[in-house]
Amino acid sequence: MDIEDNYKEIRKKLRALPKIDARDDFMLKLQHRINLLDSAETPLEPAKENKPVTENKGFWLFKKPLPGWLIPAAGFGIVIVIVFSFWMIYKSSPDLSEQKIAEQKTESQNITTPVEQSAPEVKSQTDISGKDLAVDMGREKKSEEKSPSLPEPKTDELPVMKQPVDNAPVDRIEDTKALPPVPSNREEKKLPESMIKEKKIEATEPEVKKDEEKSEVKEPEKKNINAIKSDKGIDFYDKKEILKDKTGVMEEKGKNKDGIRSKIDSVKKGIDK
Amino acid sequence: MPDTTEYKKFTDEELIYRFQRDDYQAFNEIVERYKNKLVNFIFRYTGNRDDAEDYAQDTFLKLYKSKHLYREIAKFSTWFYTIALNTVKTNVKKKSKYSSISISDFDPENDKDYDLKSDDLSPEDTVNSSIEMELIQKAINSLDDAFREVIVLRDIEDLEYDEIAKITGLPLGTVKSRINRGREKLKTILSKKIKF
Numbered sequence: 001m002d003i004e005d006n007y008k009e010i011r012k013k014l015r016a017l018p019k020i021d022a023r024d025d026f027m028l029k030l031q032h033r034i035n036l037l038d039s040a041e042t043p044l045e046p047a048k049e050n051k052p053v054t055e056n057k058g059f060w061l062f063k064k065p066l067p068g069w070l071i072p073a074a075g076f077g078i079v080i081v082i083v084f085s086f087w088m089i090y091k092s093s094p095d096l097s098e099q100k101i102a103e104q105k106t107e108s109q110n111i112t113t114p115v116e117q118s119a120p121e122v123k124s125q126t127d128i129s130g131k132d133l134a135v136d137m138g139r140e141k142k143s144e145e146k147s148p149s150l151p152e153p154k155t156d157e158l159p160v161m162k163q164p165v166d167n168a169p170v171d172r173i174e175d176t177k178a179l180p181p182v183p184s185n186r187e188e189k190k191l192p193e194s195m196i197k198e199k200k201i202e203a204t205e206p207e208v209k210k211d212e213e214k215s216e217v218k219e220p221e222k223k224n225i226n227a228i229k230s231d232k233g234i235d236f237y238d239k240k241e242i243l244k245d246k247t248g249v250m251e252e253k254g255k256n257k258d259g260i261r262s263k264i265d266s267v268k269k270g271i272d273k
Numbered sequence: 274m275p276d277t278t279e280y281k282k283f284t285d286e287e288l289i290y291r292f293q294r295d296d297y298q299a300f301n302e303i304v305e306r307y308k309n310k311l312v313n314f315i316f317r318y319t320g321n322r323d324d325a326e327d328y329a330q331d332t333f334l335k336l337y338k339s340k341h342l343y344r345e346i347a348k349f350s351t352w353f354y355t356i357a358l359n360t361v362k363t364n365v366k367k368k369s370k371y372s373s374i375s376i377s378d379f380d381p382e383n384d385k386d387y388d389l390k391s392d393d394l395s396p397e398d399t400v401n402s403s404i405e406m407e408l409i410q411k412a413i414n415s416l417d418d419a420f421r422e423v424i425v426l427r428d429i430e431d432l433e434y435d436e437i438a439k440i441t442g443l444p445l446g447t448v449k450s451r452i453n454r455g456r457e458k459l460k461t462i463l464s465k466k467i468k469f
Contacts, residue, residue, distance in 0.1 A: 007453070007456040007457075007460065010428075010456055010459055010460050010463070011428050011456070013405075013409055013463070013467075014409065014413075014424070014428040014429055014459075015428065015429070015431075016406075017317070017406055017409060017410070017429065018406065019309065019313050020309075020312055020313045020316045020317075020322065020325065021309045021312065021313070022308040022309050022311075022312040022326065022329065023326060026308055026312070026326060026329070026330070027304065027308075029326075029330060030304065030330050030333055030334075033330060033334055034334065034337055037334060037337070037338070
């Protein structure tokens with residue numbers, strides 16, 4: 001308080017200064033500035049509200065917004081999953097590459113081998129047991145399902161595939177060497193087995209086709225017969241069979257008559273004697 | 274919503290609490306209570322009436338925008354004077370930057386037009402109280418910022434020492450010493466012109 005007393009006079013002077021009041025239009029001016037501030041902020045408010053919505057649109061995980069720090073990790077994980085799935089798909093179908101290599105080899109062999117050797121060997125190779133046929137048919141179906149776009153091997157070229165590689169002429173061996181190198185030893189080891197399987201499949205194809213042709217021939221006949229039956233209302237086929245039966249009987253009767261005549265002739269000869 | 278007369282019964286803290294919940298009538302009441310105090314404080318600090326009005330409005334706008342920043346750990350008046358003082362200091366700095374490139378720099382002959390009036394006053398003028406008040410205001414404006422702000426807050430706005438310490442962010446002892454040193458400087462300035 002002593003300090004305050006020392007400056008009592010100067011404090012009096014300072015307190016005696018007139019109070020300056022705000023002007024009358026102070027409130028109006030302030031209101032105007034507040035309105036300007038509000039009008040300047042109102043267009044920004046919807047943008048602020050919309051901003052998080054647009055940000056969260058693409059990054060929702062399990063009905064919750066994905067945190068920002070997880071977005072790069074999630075993207076990297078998705079890429080890894082895609083790459084791994086592609087790798088698994090291509091790894092699980094190695095037969096495709098083997099088939100392609102085998103086809104290339106067969107094509108090269110077709111170019112070099114003479115047509116004369118093919119015919120007899122087909123018959124020898126087609127003698128395959130029924131079990132092998134069934135197994136090969138199943139594999140063939142699978143391979144067809146996996147690679148529908150691959151061209152079907154021609155039956156005319158089948159004999160060429162049956163020739164063993166060791167017996168092939170020197171030109172053919174050179175051609176096979178000219179083929180692109182197989183990437184790994186594992187595939188090289190597998191190649192002969194797959195070649196044999198394909199040869200078996202292709203050798204059995206003619207038989208299968210013959211059976212199919214037979215079944216295909218029978219079915220239309222039946223259909224035609226049924227159509228005829230239904231159209232004419234008469235069992236035309238039965239009648240034809242009956243006619244055939246009758247002619248057979250007539251022939252048998254003729255045969256019997258011939259037998260009687262021969263017997264009569266022999267009796268007559270005996271009488272003459 | 275209470276009547277306008279009831280708002281006058283509310284304390285400052287109650288008013289800002291209501292304003293934080295979008296009660297704009299409470300804001301109007303705060304403006305009514307503090308506009309004259311604020312304009313007076315800023316005028317004594319700057320010495321310019323127009324600037325005082327503008328800076329006071331800036332302070333109220335800051336209060337309007339940042340009402341949610343107030344916490345009941347301090348008195349509302351302390352918090353509000355802190356905003357006002359910071360606003361005034363910022364604006365004065367800006368103005369001083371602009372005024373550093375003034376016409377007087379290019380036309381030294383006209384310096385006197387932009388300077389304060391001469392301190393050499395006749396005895397007749399000193400009798401006039403208005404002139405005396407003008408002298409006092411000039412003396413206040415001639416003080417350094419550090420002394421001026423504490424003198425105005427203590428001897429014109431009549432705030433407590435601890436409150437001034439909170440507003441300025443200075444220790445209490447520093448505030449007291451600055452006030453006394455500021456008074457001493459004022460006394461020495463005014464003793465030449467005014468008879469105590």
